[in-house]
Amino acid sequence: MYNVITICVCGASTMGSGIAQVAAQAGFNTIQFDVNTAMIEKSKAGIEKSLQFLVEKQKISSEEKSDIFSRILFTSDIKNCVADLCIEAIIENKSAKITLFNDLALINSQQTIFATNTSSISVGTIAEGVANPAMVVGLHFFNPATIMKLVEVVQAEKTDAIVVETMVAICKQMNKVPVVCKDAPGFIVNRVARHYYLESMKLVELNLANIENVDAIMEASGFKMGPFKLMDLIGMDINFGVSHIVWEALGKPERLTPSIVQQQKVEAGELGRKTGKGFYKY
Numbered sequence: 476m477y478n479v480i481t482i483c484v485c486g487a488s489t490m491g492s493g494i495a496q497v498a499a500q501a502g503f504n505t506i507q508f509d510v511n512t513a514m515i516e517k518s519k520a521g522i523e524k525s526l527q528f529l530v531e532k533q534k535i536s537s538e539e540k541s542d543i544f545s546r547i548l549f550t551s552d553i554k555n556c557v558a559d560l561c562i563e564a565i566i567e568n569k570s571a572k573i574t575l576f577n578d579l580a581l582i583n584s585q586q587t588i589f590a591t592n593t594s595s596i597s598v599g600t601i602a603e604g605v606a607n608p609a610m611v612v613g614l615h616f617f618n619p620a621t622i623m624k625l626v627e628v629v630q631a632e633k634t635d636a637i638v639v640e641t642m643v644a645i646c647k648q649m650n651k652v653p654v655v656c657k658d659a660p661g662f663i664v665n666r667v668a669r670h671y672y673l674e675s676m677k678l679v680e681l682n683l684a685n686i687e688n689v690d691a692i693m694e695a696s697g698f699k700m701g702p703f704k705l706m707d708l709i710g711m712d713i714n715f716g717v718s719h720i721v722w723e724a725l726g727k728p729e730r731l732t733p734s735i736v737q738q739q740k741v742e743a744g745e746l747g748r749k750t751g752k753g754f755y756k757y
């Protein structure tokens with residue numbers, strides 16, 4: 476197993492910020508990096524608020540909060556991103572992710588693991604773009620990363636088995652439930668869940684139900700969150716992007732065609748909670 480003491484989380488939006496908090500809470504020295512300084516400030520304030528909430532709920536003491544917070548270095552300078560494990564949670568764009576891994580490889584050692592939190596891009600194709608694909612693995616956290624237990628550990632064709640073993644151990648140390656998956660479109664959860672979103676939007680598109688009804692019914696039937704609330708939480712752009720990539724990767728089957736309803740939301744900039752409006756207003 477590789478020895479992981481420092482974790483660098485790249486991207487400080489919804490996912491990166493949550494993963495950085497999880498890493499620091501698990502005792503790792505954590506670096507939270509984003510090219511956008513405003514996102515770094517937002518992540519810093521968000522993590523502080525989230526830890527304070529845990530103090531108020533008596534889940535952690537004030538002292539633990541200070542310890543956890545002091546373990547995180549917030550930075551917009553890539554030179555600070557020297558770590559045993561780099562987890563990228565930047566925009567869902569293959570070439571951006573490859574460029575970042577290559578830039579990080581210049582300042583890190585041969586032993587550094589490069590994990591991608593991609594929801595839908597093939598981990599193998601990201602790995603092909605870097606010098607040492609054996610050190611590239613998928614580490615797919617779910618939103619909100621601080622709460623959701625599941626992490627899909629995606630083993631691409633060339634991923635070193637010891638890297639996978641290390642990721643499973645790291646996830647357990649983070650109090651998560653790791654599941655090792657194959658590098659197939661949508662992995663497991665996003666492949667299965669596509670229908671949850673797409674069929675719900677189809678009902679609305681055909682005027683057979685409204686969003687509030689669909690959410691209420693699905694929640695009453697046992698789902699923790701209705702599909703429209705969930706898409707607002709995930710981010711419309713992210714969810715639409717995943718639908719597109721999975722659909723294309725599987726040969727564009729009719730049943731997985733991305734929804735026009737969601738496309739219109741993306742085009743209108745109504746991306747969900749992060750923009751204050753999606754299917755609902757926030």
Ligand SMILES: NC(=O)c1ccc[n+]([C@@H]2O[C@H](COP(=O)([O-])OP(=O)(O)OC[C@H]3O[C@@H](n4cnc5c(N)ncnc54)[C@H](O)[C@@H]3O)[C@@H](O)[C@H]2O)c1
Nearest residue numbers: 486488489490509510511514564565566567593594618709
């Ligand atoms: N949103 C979700 O529910 C969810 C769930 C699981 C996985 N994911 C995946 O996690 C990743 C991040 O998603 P998100 O919704 O948190 O992000 P987002 O798209 O809202 O934001 C991306 C962030 O990355 C930063 N960034 C862009 N290029 C960068 C670079 N080269 N170096 C450092 N930072 C850079 C941006 O400034 C921004 O803060 C994506 O790959 C997404 O598919 C998202």
